[in-house]
Amino acid sequence: MTLTFTDVPMSPRLLAPDGTPTDFRTHEQRYGSLSYGDPTALLRTVAESGLTGRGGAAFPMYRKLLSVAEAARRTGRTPVVVANGAEGEPASRKDRTLLRLSPHLVLDGLQLAAAAVGAEEAHLAVEDGASYLESALGQRHDPVPVRVVRLPKRFLSGESSALVQYVSGGAALPRYQNPPVRERGVHRTPTLVQNVETLAHLALIARYGPDWFRSAGTPAQSGSALCTVHVAGREPRVVEAPFGMPLHRLLPLDGMSAVLLGGYHGTWLPAVEAAQLTLDSADLGAGFLAALPADRCGPAETARVLRYLALQSAGQCGPCLNGLPRIAAAFATLATPGPQGGTRADVARWSGLVEGRGACHHPDGTVRLVRSALTTFAAELDAHANGFCTATDGTPLLPVPQES
Template structure:
């Protein structure tokens, strides 16, 4: 896997030039020390920058920082920061690439998020990789202590309430949270969970300001994002691109019949539609783009992903326990050529029944994938019903 940058008329911001990991001395030579700023100043810079989260939901960062800081003042409990480097999405490589190449940008961002919220401790949560992070931390003199937390390797480990539970000594499983963890999370303290890429952007905004940040991207969606690109016949690679970049400039679309945008909780688009789309914070999820080769069956691909997603459910809520295995099994039937009976309508109906009914968004993300597959691969479904499949030709 390599970290490359296509010809997008923008130098990479987050990924170290030349694909070489950046040690602390090089980092400080390049960027200078972490700016010392008051909480209100950091909050203002973030609000003006328009930075949104890069962990999948594109939530405005300043709103989350503000609510954690406010909950800290209201409750008298010192907030906790969790940097989310779990990267549980199997098709994503961007967070581990960022942590390998530019760990100190993430660690700077953690300190700035802690200063903005008044946090007294921070945790950097990772599934695997980044073995040098502990040593990167020992070279720094940070005011807020940061602990590296190694998570169990599961799709759900990176969900925010699962992280808060795990850091607090419990299982890495999502939980119903009322009030939300930004008000009462780790050891009942207000808890900020922010994706590692989001924190790295914060480290640059604090240095160069919101106007600089907005020189990339679109007015409504400023800045750039890391994307993991899967092209047929190539190793996945990570690129950094401004929002608004046409998808066809991020990856060549010839030789593909569809593109999975956003990863396993994402959306299938037929290639002609993908060719007309741009990189958009609200649809890119965690930044995965995966091209489906023309000789592969999208229904079989989707069935494989659904089996994985159903197997990853924590089995705590009805929709996941009953609904996802049932949807997955039915989809496996649709993926094989042959009579379909009522399976197609069953899958659509069950999708409606599980949506919005879990303690976390795992069922919702799964349903998003299912619905897009039923639409994008409708011609393939018809062919299967007649006993034919793309892969058989």
């Protein structure tokens, strides 16, 4: 059996244009009811759409669906599906905004993903808004039961191995991913973990088809993505933008010195370089952009975030447990005007020592941020070494949770 698609062009696609939460009845009126088709047709549709994960790594969804379904066949175990709504990144808002405004798109996508891999158990993992989602679930009659899981508020809670461990009743701590969770996840069963935004796109692709999905974006990167945009002095905004959109249309770059792309595991870039990029050519991780005004201190922003990241280490791997606090402390020295001796070289060397040495990617992501800061803020770091700072406004730009 093949899927048939209705032709409904929409923009924005995922978030209701009026910005109000959508109940199930409005959801069905707006998008029509869901038809599942058979799993093979659904897989083909996902492959043709080019949908990639929106949780950070941009992995093609159909390849993950295929490998979970294959692992289930090979092991004879019924797979499990987990919707990842953790959004552990403190500066990101896009997943909680999606869950609040369009919960039924995510829940449709979760059911479709379960149908595609043959799962009979599904979980929706979130840090916030669990009771709201439970009442959204109460409005529906889904074939596969969904349990809402409340995650601890930590940067690492949404890492896939930490997530499946927590859903299985353990601690939300990452583990070495061998075998990967798609082979051994929740209850040691093949498990599909997908970001909630990825699932919401799936809900629309199943209705309107791959050609509709590809009508936004570029040939290499199809569709649209939710982005959290931070601009100094304003509340963070969540926008939906097609891949291919120039970054300067998403955030103002005049009067900015640098842009942070991809979140706290992301990359600082000079604003003039960011102005040349589009949404698909930039590495935006889970859709994060922040513009640093020229009168703020980039090293100081980085030092605050690094301290937070070092405290988020799950303390299981020596290089991460010992290395990240040393790097963060040294970077705090660099962020303060005054003599710095060999601290800059130490930070670069220690970064090389922790990279690739953790069970999860936390050290690697942290090192990415450090290296990009050393390059992008090289002139400011020179000024600090000479005893002065060019910044005149000390207001923090990037949010960092209070230490408990």
